[in-house]
Amino acid sequence: MPKQLTYIFVSFFFLGTMFATASTAMQTLPLQEDATDVQPRTFEDDFKDAYDSNDYVYEIEKSEGWFTRFVDWLERKINDLFNLGSRKKAAKYLNVVKLVFYGLIIIAVVYFIVRAIMNGEGRWVFGKRSDKKLVQYEDVETNIHIVDFDALIREATLNNDYRLAVRYQYLNMLKKMSNYEIISYDPEKTNLEYTYEIKNDSLREQFQYASYLYNYIWYGEFIIDKSQYDKASNSFNVLLKNIAA
Structure with a gap:
């Protein structure tokens, strides 16, 4: 046990001496100042014209389909019609309309499928026997x-x-x-x-x-x-x- 304590004490002493020496050395180093005369650069007013070619276009415009344009048109119309004040609110209303529309399509498809099946048996389940x-x-x-x-x-x-x-x-x-x-x-x-x-x-x-x-x-x-x-x-x-x- 005494030997172990001695080793620990010597280690701490050695580390402390190293940190103190490094701190003193850093304080005595001279600071260098850059006295170079820096001149601000100016650009011609028409410098942007030199970068108008397709070689300098880094953003690719995505072509919008007819359905996307139609939805965008609907959002604008809904916004103007109901005075919602923002396209975000118009988009929410449009989402509700789309859900109702898709639901009606599903109901119509199911209706015609069931009707075709029932007609194959001779009558339509919700219809009256008129014939x-x-x-x-x-x-x-x-x-x-x-x-x-x-x-x-x-x-x-x-x-x-x-x-x-x-x-x-x-x-x-x-x-x-x-x-x-x-x-x-x-x-x-x-x-x-x-x-x-x-x-x-x-x-x-x-x-x-x-x-x-x-x-x-x-x-x-x-x-x-x-x-x-x-x-x-x-x-x-x-x-x-x-x-x-």
Whole structure:
């Protein structure tokens, strides 16, 4: 321990002596003064003209597109129109307008996409069923009074779907009977309930036979050909003629 203290003391003493010697030396150095006569330089008034060429242009002007110019024009117009006092405030208002504009574009795009998809299925989800041909297959029974059954029957027979054509024949029969107030149509009613509502005995008998054909072919999933369909269709047509008579 004593040796270590001795080394530390000697080190501090040595460093202190060096700093003191350096400080004394700096104080005794002579100062040199520059007595040179400095003359201010002057420039000709037209000296800038010598640097007007493209060789001395170091800033590249960025070409602004039409959209940038349009936005700049809008900012000026908004500033003048609302007396905002600064282009910064006009830019804030313009940003709000741009957000609304972009939002409307997105809504329009979504609208047309969804509309195209829904039209592919036959109707537009937010629209009214103004066209009778646009009624969905599963909605025919609940919208019986607005359906063009003649068109549906033609389409089904052209596709050789005679079973479906018989279904349309039956629903068309119910529609005509409801229009002539022979029955009160309700998609929840059964054929037996309709039978009780028919007052004419002959018409009631024809309705029971047509209903039998419909139940046998449609609910029994009985596949029929064209000749069998023509016979069933004749039964429906006879009943329709008697309704109109």
